[in-house]
Amino acid sequence: MKRWAFVVPFVFLACALAAGICGAAPAEDLERRIGELEKEIEESVKSGRGLSTELMEELAKAVEELLKGEKDREESDGKEPGDGWTEVPFTGTITVSRSLSGSAMMKEAGEGGKAPLPGKKDWRWSGRKESGGSPSSDQEGSSSWSGNSSAFLSAMITGSEPIPDGEGHVIGYQPVGYVTGRVTERENFRAKHVSITSHYSHSAREEHAFSSENIDGWCRLTVNPKEGRYALSFPSIYLGDGTGETVMAYSGPDLRLEEREPWHGLGPVDWIPSEPDRETLRYSPGSGVVAGSFTYALPPGGIDMDLIRRGLGSFPPELSGLKGELLSGYSGLAEEFSGAAGKTPGMYSGTWTVTWSLNIGNVPVRVELEPVGDYENWMPELIWGVGNFVRVRAKIVEPAGQAGKIRFSLEDVSREPGVCLNFPFVDREEAPDLVISEMSGSGLNIAEDGQSAVTLDEVNEAEIVIQAKDFGARGKLSATAVVQAGGKEMEVRAVLKRTGEHWVTLPQDENGNGIADCWEKVRGIWPCAADSDDDGEPEGKAPGDGLSAYEEYRGFFVKGRHGRLDPNTKDLFVYDPDGLAEKAGFGRVTGLAVHYVEPEEGRCTGTDDRPRTVNFRSGFSHLVDQHCLWIKKDTLPEPDPFNWGACEGPPEIGPPRTADRYVLVYADQIRADLERTVGENRPELTNALAQRGLRPDAAWFEGQVAGAVAMTAIHEACHGLGISHHYRSLRETLPKGADVEKAIMALDISPSTGQMSCVMRYTRDWGKHPRLTFRAESETLDILRGRPWPNTLCDTLDDCRGQMVVSDRETGHIF
Template structure:
């Protein structure tokens, strides 16, 4: 079915399936006519004109004519109507899972060198992820949006009751059972000082009992034993008006405001947006088992709910409440979004996966899966290299006491490089991240690769132990019982009772993103896309820290100990062998979660071609090679007064990938300059300190050296995060139109401008690129006379805090 055909499956999907059941090709003219009508529907929806009643009526008549012609032809040829197709009773399970995600950035033309808000704005789809260090041109901008949505449906068919006509003849079967469904959604919008987050969740359960008064056609199975083919109608569930909450948080230099308001969702996306290829729906009539799977994928930007609204004029119950206009109650933001139809937030890509396992007739045997222990909170861990484990039991529950051989199978098991994002340091052979352990006991025959196990004897139940070999391990475990029932050997797949699925996800992962649900819930981000990068604290030029949600969940070794990260807070890795940044309180000043790593943990050994990359054991949901900063003491080749440090690199300041291998602090030069300044100004310094009850003795002097080194270390490291000197406040002190770089080189601009407590305050640069730091001498004297050394980042005119960019997917300042 064509991409846009999923918009109207409730109008004609059933008709086309019925035509296929007839088993004969329609006349060429009717086939051509229906094809033209479907194309007209597609173009009508794409253009936003909507579906006219006349168009749909014409399509309905064409299909009706097709079916009538097929029936007449069969009767004229003396064939049995339906071509050997018959509706049959059945039992089993059907599941539908859907995972969507999307992201967009607001690109501003001519942003470099202009104030926020200047230039032409344009939302650009940003679903493409970079594998190298170079940023995408679409990543520039001051605003970003991301969204994720997951839905899951499970149908349990426990039996089928015959439907008689007036004469008592069976004309069909009505399935009996229940359907459960759930949907969870999360959206985020961020701009400068503004962040908006919305959450939505809803679940429902529908019981389907036999009702002779009204036929409940919630699910049907039709088979053609002669041809070994079948047709299946898939169930759905309407979740109704779910309730949730929208949270809007505004923060600025002087205030923070948070508003909450309820809103209503619409239920999950059309459960089956397309149909499987009918030629693939085949079965063995002798076995009587109907099983299969089908995956439907949407490319980036595949769904625009705003376009769907304009095309259909309404949202039918079968379609979900993905919001095309993000938080439209905030009219100012919604106006920006609506101005870029087709490229707005609300564009999603993702997949639908449908699986079914059905037995024709009444199945006398039922088996169940049961995870043990604290399964809902289990996450893969390795302690001294040994993985933790989770127990899973399979049991034949009906009929009571029946025994058979039980086979366990691990499926879709991950094979991530290493065991976490930065360990081991050297390559090793990739192997399955989950295995069936020998701790399972002696009554099992476990395969050499640990992916399957079968009981040696016939048993009523069996339990295995699944062991993790990676901190991000993920997979599914299924079980099948081979039993003798009614004189016939049959295979029965065990069912997880609470979901109706034929497997247990390891760890528990209901939204199918590869991340343990308990970790997502602990940080309030459930659901999230595995490749999302929405860290918002602290604020800066752009959200994110270059590490996907999955990578933060999988974790890192820091000084020999493994830890998972906080997906809400930006993380920065620093190799700091001299303790310069750590002793300076770099993390407290920036607000970042700073992790001080050993050389091998960030490839800071001086020999690796991927030097300073911290997520070098990446695999699933990798966004970019994220770099650490390598800060070290160094000595100038010759004395250079008040040149205290350097963070060299290309003509781009920040993010960390732009910095050269080392961020340098010239501690010896700092000491020499302070010694000379004290020597030349001792009376003035002694008098100023005396008024504070202090003396310029040796202990006091060492404190001043430590404070100056700390300030310089933070200052230079901040260059590696895209923070420049105080150019904005400098512009305010110059005549209109004056050249800033020329002023820096030629004018006496000391003392520097801007907030005095900011570590980026001084601006005496050499050359065009503001990487080398020459501390103004008069500023140094002020500190030695008692003014506190700078120890913060400003958020006033120069807005150093707002320039900070951590993610290597982003761009910094171009000079």
């Protein structure tokens, strides 16, 4: 098994970042050799041979030599004695974060598909996120991959100690403080009957104390007050000495296995130090504050090898790159399935963000943020329309007794439509989903929009109350204190003690996906991408139910009560005013989590505005308008024996979007057909039932009607999930020929075939074809004699269960 499939993009990216950040033209021979090595590595991966250790070592050596030359050149260009540059003591924070996610669908090539490459299986990748709709109609089977990776580094510099030379002269400064780092990665691979999940989580903390014998240059700040410029090197952390684990779970028909391994494969969280561009990094010497921020976005589709060969010269010099390799044990399996060269499932998109806020000199003031109460388990809720609360405190901890005016600010607050995915029923003006509540107390001046507040007096600490206005509310809270210290007024940003960040995420959201971490952990999907749709149960044609992880977290109203969904189980919404599907046990038969909604909750009111759409108040991480099924009793305009129901639509059967407005059950026709069948066969039925201790009385008859209605309701609703009749087993019983095939598709031939307990099997034969002389039989009569009405979905030859497709992003069965 090739264990490098997911590693390749990160290895190339780390090398490219290193080359790009330095920003100078490499020596011609090194540039040529690096290009040759990258091409050899790419061809090796495409051919299935994996990565060569020798090639990687040679590439690393060439890049190292290139970096050394650039560093030597930079050091000779500036900061010579007397040029105005000087190293200074400082305090503050530096944070670097990385957030990546990816998703892909493997589609089995149909008869008209392209031939596979040599040595490759007949599969190809298609981008799910980029499709913007349904996949092509040739999709007969599919597998999915999704991945989410986040890393965060925070450096807290609490002071700086002077470094003397042998004669006592200060030659530099040793920053004192600590660095914390964490990485979480989760990848899912799902195919029919196979599910593999890899979950990696690791964190570490490094203390940096002063030692005159061992100078620790973990970060450094030099400034040029005359020119108002500065240069900053970034810290790094190695996670190998921290805590964490890798969990890999395999699931298949004959295998359920979970492996827990010690930490491996990611290390270190290495922000490659670089010399920032002194032309763009400027500060005001009078303020004594050095601050900046930069975000780089990696576009969807993975890494462009041509761009890498050019050295990624467009990368900003402020940016340092995170190197991380997760050696997922199942990556080789996914590689084998992928088929198309260059489209292995390591193709992430995402962002790298670097921020720093520093004060020159040893500032003796420290302000901390601290959530109060059960913050780790807090999720936004609305109880009888009133949002719940979370409290946050800001306190000036150093020096003791220091007071100042404390200001709180909400940032990056969501403005989702409505309050959840299907409420309210009418449009309303969008407003911030988090506000500072008046319950915070009288000592605060709260802004009219509820997004900021400041203490009226100078205080040592202050506490505010944040109120939720949406079940998916998300945002950040920061605080600053304006104090008098060192003979001058200064504004000090509060830090979250646990991480060193300048904000508290609401709710707690370490992986930055907008979902409360506690919900992800309870559901066993932490960390996940907000737009992932990996529901794997029950199995079917494709994973997912059309609702993103964030949408399932934000939740729905069902019969007037709000609930969050299970991201591991496929959800289907049904408007069932006559109770047909619910009484029939539709959820039990299909294995789906079926939610029976009121008409307004599923847009089943006759409106033409997105009818039957259940997530009509969607916003963030919306994948597709997901539809419900509307099942109702109806009456035929004139009698039509054994025409018991209908689920009409286009040539495509399933998913729910393809069904016409109604899934119809002709209960009156069912009753009439059973009354006639019983009347025509009463003596025979009486004898058959007597052997079972039964008799064909009124109670027995109503039970038969209920059984037939239940079977029909499920049968027709399953057409809305892409499940066809038993055509495979039907073809096995008939002679071959184009005329027979045409008759099958026209429903001119329909004998009962396939598993008898399956609801998709016909209970009555008929045929109108001159070449066929089979004798039509009515299984309805057999059932009335005592055989149970069908109430399952088969997984044998016709594989009705395997045809099921719930997500409206997918393609059903095409006729």
